[in-house]
Amino acid sequence: xSTKPETDNRMEKIVSLCKRRGIIxxxxxxxxxxxxxxxxxxxxxxxxxxxxxxxxxxxxxxREDIVGLxxxxxxxxxxxxxxxHVDTFADLMRECTITNKRVRADHVExxxxxxxxxxxxxxxxxxxxxxxxLDRTLTVLMKQGEHIESFRKRVRQLIAQNAGTSAGKxxxxxxxxxxxxxxxxxxxxxxxxxxxxxxxARPFNLMLKTYIGPTATEDxxxxxxxxTAQAIFAQFRNVCDSSRVKVPFGIAQIGKAFRNExxxxxxxxxxxxxxxxxxxxxxxxxxxxxxxxxxxxxxSDESDLSxxxxxxxxxxxxxxxxxxxTGYYASIGLGSEVLDYYWQSREDLAHYARACVDILFKxxxxxxxxxxxxxxxxxxxxxxxxxxxxxxxxxxxxLKAACDAMSAEQKASFIEETFSQRTNPExxxxxxxxxxxxxxxxxxxxxxxxxxxxxxRLALAILTSSFDEEVVTDDKGKSETRTVLRFHxxxxxxxxxxxxxxxxxxxxxxxxxEVVAMLRPHMNVFYDETGxxxxxxxxxxxxxxxFGVTIDFETLGEASPELKDTVTIRERDSMDxxxxxxxxxxxxxxxxxx
RNA sequence: GCGGGCGUAACUCAGUUGGUAGAGUGCAACCUUGCCAAGGUUGAUGUCGAGGGUUCGAAUCCCUUCGCCCGCUCCA
Numbered sequence: 001x002s003t004k005p006e007t008d009n010r011m012e013k014i015v016s017l018c019k020r021r022g023i024i025x026x027x028x029x030x031x032x033x034x035x036x037x038x039x040x041x042x043x044x045x046x047x048x049x050x051x052x053x054x055x056x057x058x059x060x061x062x063r064e065d066i067v068g069l070x071x072x073x074x075x076x077x078x079x080x081x082x083x084x085h086v087d088t089f090a091d092l093m094r095e096c097t098i099t100n101k102r103v104r105a106d107h108v109e110x111x112x113x114x115x116x117x118x119x120x121x122x123x124x125x126x127x128x129x130x131x132x133x134l135d136r137t138l139t140v141l142m143k144q145g146e147h148i149e150s151f152r153k154r155v156r157q158l159i160a161q162n163a164g165t166s167a168g169k170x171x172x173x174x175x176x177x178x179x180x181x182x183x184x185x186x187x188x189x190x191x192x193x194x195x196x197x198x199x200x201a202r203p204f205n206l207m208l209k210t211y212i213g214p215t216a217t218e219d220x221x222x223x224x225x226x227x228t229a230q231a232i233f234a235q236f237r238n239v240c241d242s243s244r245v246k247v248p249f250g251i252a253q254i255g256k257a258f259r260n261e262x263x264x265x266x267x268x269x270x271x272x273x274x275x276x277x278x279x280x281x282x283x284x285x286x287x288x289x290x291x292x293x294x295x296x297x298x299x300s301d302e303s304d305l306s307x308x309x310x311x312x313x314x315x316x317x318x319x320x321x322x323x324x325x326t327g328y329y330a331s332i333g334l335g336s337e338v339l340d341y342y343w344q345s346r347e348d349l350a351h352y353a354r355a356c357v358d359i360l361f362k363x364x365x366x367x368x369x370x371x372x373x374x375x376x377x378x379x380x381x382x383x384x385x386x387x388x389x390x391x392x393x394x395x396x397x398x399l400k401a402a403c404d405a406m407s408a409e410q411k412a413s414f415i416e417e418t419f420s421q422r423t424n425p426e427x428x429x430x431x432x433x434x435x436x437x438x439x440x441x442x443x444x445x446x447x448x449x450x451x452x453x454x455x456x457r458l459a460l461a462i463l464t465s466s467f468d469e470e471v472v473t474d475d476k477g478k479s480e481t482r483t484v485l486r487f488h489x490x491x492x493x494x495x496x497x498x499x500x501x502x503x504x505x506x507x508x509x510x511x512x513x514e515v516v517a518m519l520r521p522h523m524n525v526f527y528d529e530t531g532x533x534x535x536x537x538x539x540x541x542x543x544x545x546x547f548g549v550t551i552d553f554e555t556l557g558e559a560s561p562e563l564k565d566t567v568t569i570r571e572r573d574s575m576d577x578x579x580x581x582x583x584x585x586x587x588x589x590x591x592x593x594x
Numbered sequence: 595g596c597g598g599g600c601g602u603a604a605c606u607c608a609g610u611u612g613g614u615a616g617a618g619u620g621c622a623a624c625c626u627u628g629c630c631a632a633g634g635u636u637g638a639u640g641u642c643g644a645g646g647g648u649u650c651g652a653a654u655c656c657c658u659u660c661g662c663c664c665g666c667u668c669c670a
Contacts, residue, residue, distance in 0.1 A: 020605050032644060032660045095595070262595075262667055276670055358669070369669055454670030480631070501628055534630035553627060568629070575630065
């Protein structure tokens, strides 16, 4: 889900600033770069670390019901079989040689018709100048019963669509060297829609492969994880057994993931190596909630989502997490004015998902996804249980106790009710009955709500929303542009800049060094003594440092004794300055950055 | 992967019909008792994206390749 781009050079300015000030570099740049990979420089590293920490704090340390996990990037290949990534990510694909549209090799409909070959195509220009031309051989199937003229028109349109604006309008394209090659019957070598010749079938795998061990044969293949989530499911049993957690609870993980993106683009937005922040929050199935509480709370506009309630069903939990995540974004400076939500329709949803919300951010290149919050039912754990053969059911004492108190008739009518209200029409009576019998024993596979966010996308969102160019006019009436990154102080790479007014006065420098030493244990401080004071302020504005502290002669007590040991503190966004005692400095700054 | 555009100093860019590389900003050093990219003095920097070819000579022409941007791809 993404929408229209904005057409200024904002993005270019941000990319340029990121490079110039050491926030983000292209990976391996001295060797010409490598597509879809990006490095964080000194300041970008701090920014990213701060963002990672805010997520981790909000999701684990500030809550009682979520624990952490830090799994390996390479896991047993069977994990990706079970999750479905090997199959859905690795089909044999063929591409139409005219339109480049992809089809699965095993899904090509057989076609009958005449094969026409063109040696190329060119744009017809009135002035007779050299225009756009295509020197590639085009082999196209003319469907049985298709008129030759409508066929030619169709080919011109396909070419025009694929060539972009440069080729001009379809009627301005001239097809060259037309030749009828042969008549084919039931051929699977042509694209079902365009009729264009398909290239060789080749595996199209979105997972990055590697080999374990020295032999590097197909038996040694392993994958770099395309998402961090699966490790959480794979370690679900161990976490349960070792951590005394009780459903509902969550497991959070932050880590690198890899996808062989066809088209990395929009700076770091779609990268091949990226960092995910994922939570799997395990909840009781609605049936279990119903057995325990007699009812399941469902969502309405009046629902109070501030604190979880015992009778919540998956829908409430899903809404709850959307609200939680929204609150998180607000806490780091991304408010409702830059966010948007996309509730996936039934058709969009993966077959196992019950609901999914995308939290979108208004990037300069369009509104695009920052986080997905999916209600995935029990799909993943069930898959891993089936593939591994290991029991992944959870024993719920509360549920067991509730069911033990039920009569046989109550249980029978519960099964009846569950069957009549089943969401999956293919579920048989036997399956429903056996699931219910498990529930009566207190056993179920937990359902899961999955808020899954991209750390690099978050960093990019923060950068683009913080970036500002402000026209400031000085005393002499000269105006110029002030570039400033308006980071929330909590996530700013550098919290405070400390400046002696002049560097050739040892007393000022010494005092400034003292202030730096005092602050350093508590925050990232930057000391700068070079150049004019105004320049030093502006240098810090550009990397989003929220505060600047200047040590001047009044600090030394030259002007008046009352001002001794006070400094000017300058605020980034307003550029306002005021004097505060050095002794108040630390508590003032800590109040702003925590 | 396909089509179009682009690639020259840290950044933004100029560079004539092929004749050996330039501006602004930034950066570094010094001076300055004063607060918003201030002023002055001095200074450093480029395999002209990479490789190959044509040529006496290539940033410039040709081929190949890599990367970036824009279009077709999806879901962190």
